[in-house]
Amino acid sequence: MxxxxxxxxxxxxxxxxxxxxxxxxxxxxxxxxxxxxxxxxxxxxxxxxxxxxxxxxxxxxxxxxxxxxxxxxxxxxxxxxxxxxxxxxxxxxxxxxxxxxxxxxxxxxxxxxxxxxxxxxxxxxxxxxxxxxxxxxxxxxxxxxxxxLPYPTRAGKVEWLQAWSTRTGVDLGLSPRTIADRLGRVSFAELEEFALDVQRRSILSGPEPDSLAVVQQLLMQWSSRAAVSEE
Missing domain, CATH: 3.40.50.300 (P-loop containing nucleotide triphosphate hydrolases)
Known part of the structure; x- marks a missing residue:
């Protein structure tokens, strides 16, 4: 390009x-x-x-x-x-x-x-x-x-999450590598949707959110959603 x-x-x-x-x-x-x-x-x-x-x-x-x-x-x-x-x-x-x-x-x-x-x-x-x-x-x-433009690789997801966290200042709680692995195969649009979910829940959790708890809860929800879509 x-x-x-x-x-x-x-x-x-x-x-x-x-x-x-x-x-x-x-x-x-x-x-x-x-x-x-x-x-x-x-x-x-x-x-x-x-x-x-x-x-x-x-x-x-x-x-x-x-x-x-x-x-x-x-x-x-x-x-x-x-x-x-x-x-x-x-x-x-x-x-x-x-x-x-x-x-x-x-x-x-x-x-x-x-x-x-x-x-x-x-x-x-x-x-x-x-x-x-x-x-x-x-x-x-x-x-x-x-x-x-295939699904993002693991490295691509990690890079995107790192850049998003730096740009927004939102603490992801877990390392981008861990999140990328647990999300599995997702598109960049889905990756952005997950990150925005983290941001929303962090804001609504108060001035000092438990970032680890927020991200772990959302990863469980995304895992359940992925399981339903595969059925």
């Missing part, structure tokens, strides 16, 4: 050599893995607006309606630098070889890919999906940078 950001910061130099910066990204990973946050970070770093596509306003029920709306969307965004964010991209970019899909969906996918091809490089398309296996094969060819 650092190289991608540099390409856009130094796009004039690239263009002086007849080369455009890359501007089509695909983020793949489970829910809560940071795909939306990374798209927001790209927009922030480049100081451009983030435009999130709302599918309920894009997908119509009549023949040709979706393609017309899609064309209007791309015509509107191409006039200024921005990050155009498609969450759950598999909703509109499904594999056209799927025999269960209608001809209308296949036309929508073809229209979408054509519109993406026509976008200038100052419009950065970020497509995110939890189900990469559903995407049309042509999507993979068009995306110039493909990133997998």
């Amino acid at each position: 650092i190289q991608f950001i540099e390409e856009h910061h130094r796009r004039d130099l690239l263009r002086s050599h007849g080369v455009e910066p890359r501007h089509r990204l695909l983020f793949v990973g489970p829910p809560g893995g940071g795909k939306t946050s990374l798209a927001e970070a790209v927009a922030t770093e480049l100081a451009v607006p983030l435009l999130s596509v709302r599918y309920e306003g894009l997908i119509g029920s009549f023949l040709g309606e979706t393609a017309a709306r899609m064309e209007a969307l791309f015509d509107a965004v191409r006039i200024r630098p921005c990050v155009l964010f498609f969450d759950e991209f598999d909703v509109v970019a499904k594999e056209r070889g799927d025999t269960h899909e209608t001809g209308e969906i296949k036309r929508v996918v073809s229209s979408l890919l054509l519109q993406v091809d026509r976008l200038p490089s100052h419009v950065i398309v970020v497509a995110a999906t939890n189900h990469a296996e559903l995407l049309d094969r042509a999507v993979w060819r068009r995306m110039q940078l493909r990133l997998e």
Whole structure:
């Protein structure tokens, strides 16, 4: 991603050599893995607006309606630098070889890919999906940078917890390594949810909370929740 950001910061130099910066990204990973946050970070770093596509306003029920709306969307965004964010991209970019899909969906996918091809490089398309296996094969060819955002590793969880505790001043009671191990496989979104639970309980426990007791109680609750979700 650092190289991608540099390409856009130094796009004039690239263009002086007849080369455009890359501007089509695909983020793949489970829910809560940071795909939306990374798209927001790209927009922030480049100081451009983030435009999130709302599918309920894009997908119509009549023949040709979706393609017309899609064309209007791309015509509107191409006039200024921005990050155009498609969450759950598999909703509109499904594999056209799927025999269960209608001809209308296949036309929508073809229209979408054509519109993406026509976008200038100052419009950065970020497509995110939890189900990469559903995407049309042509999507993979068009995306110039493909990133997998899996569940965080143990080291990633430890680093996040340490940084969060330092930033907020909240005592975690146990070492970040112990908490990371006891939480097991969680996304970054779930990790943040747990940390905020700790902060809330610490605040409500009074001016001198028992941080160890707070964290241990919450870990027991999270362990019970994980057991229920696996059933």
